[in-house]
């Protein structure tokens with residue numbers, strides 16, 4: 344039996360990525376609206392209610408509107424927007440978050456796909472907080488750079504189209520300077536920490552890819568874990584994941600943002616200096632892969648009981 348899947352927002356940056364991953368599959372029947380009807384609310388309502396699964400790749404308000412249009416209780420939803428990531432009744436779609444998360448996603452009706460930034464943060468810190476190596480009230484700092492497709496069609500135009508409003512010529516732009524980024528609530532909630540992290544995001548002149556980091560002064564943590572303990576804890580947490588891997592850090596002196604661009608992988612490395620007790624935890628992945636489209640396909644596979652890695656670039 345095939346699962347009928349409707350992508351609302353299939354012409355957008357994230358929607359196109361998901362479409363590409365699903366198009367060739369024989370276990371999925373993909374429903375799409377033609378270009379001239381893709382914002383027609385009558386046709387959208389029909390498609391939203393006539394599918395087994397809908398994947399929403401829309402701005403927050405349009406995602407809320409789409410959910411409100413769903414009347415058929417059999418329809419199950421994956422939402423890629425920020426609208427429901429801390430919402431009641433929604434399951435957070437990061438299978439690697441907790442040992443129980445894949446089952447929770449598999450059984451859920453409403454799944455919120457994680458934000459691209461929270462994906463890296465939670466992958467780096469959640470096992471360390473869970474195991475008590477980082478206290479839940481530790482003032483965590485999270486920094487990194489994203490490819491500009493992370494801002495969707497509007498930011499792609501900003502970086503690529505000289506005629507676009509606010510055309511950007513710079514190679515690297517820091518933002519979120521008011522320290523109130525829209526992803527803070529989900530990082531706070533799902534890391535199960537006392538306060539949101541200090542978050543220092545930037546966007547780089549590369550289309551896709553992310554490199555994000557958490558620095559830890561191991562010597563100042565109550566349990567003074569070694570670099571090896573940190574790395575072993577993370578490796579143990581992801582030992583069964585086909586998507587998240589802890590890679591060896593020795594023999595590497597440089598890491599590039601493009602490392603996992605074009606894939607659905609997320610790689611973690613634990614760098615640092617054992618003598619000074621300073622650690623630099625790093626994640627590389629793709630804002631459109633594990634940060635969005637790949638994560639949505641991973642969640643769909645779990646929810647539909649399909650091969651967990653089908654359609655993923657690993």
Ligand SMILES: NC(=O)C1=CN([C@@H]2O[C@H](COP(=O)(O)OP(=O)(O)OC[C@H]3O[C@@H](n4cnc5c(N)ncnc54)[C@H](OP(=O)(O)O)[C@@H]3O)[C@@H](O)[C@H]2O)C=CC1
Nearest residue numbers: 352354355356357400401405423424492493495496630635
């Ligand atoms: N880009 C990324 O790396 C990530 C994106 N996301 C999230 O995914 C969602 C989609 O983002 P992204 O693909 O980047 O954005 P885009 O702007 O590239 O695409 C959004 C799409 O939604 C369409 N749309 C807007 N309003 C409606 C409506 N009322 N009915 C039907 N279609 C509508 C747009 O139409 P039109 O083409 O006419 O503008 C566009 O095609 C957002 O919520 C974003 O936060 C999450 C993680 C990462």
Ligand SMILES: CC(=O)N[C@@H](CCC(=O)OP(=O)(O)O)C(=O)O
Nearest residue numbers: 423424425458459489493494546
């Ligand atoms: C580079 C860039 O601007 N990235 C966006 C985040 C990507 C996004 O909007 O997606 P989600 O919120 O759904 O994850 C930002 O920081 O606002």
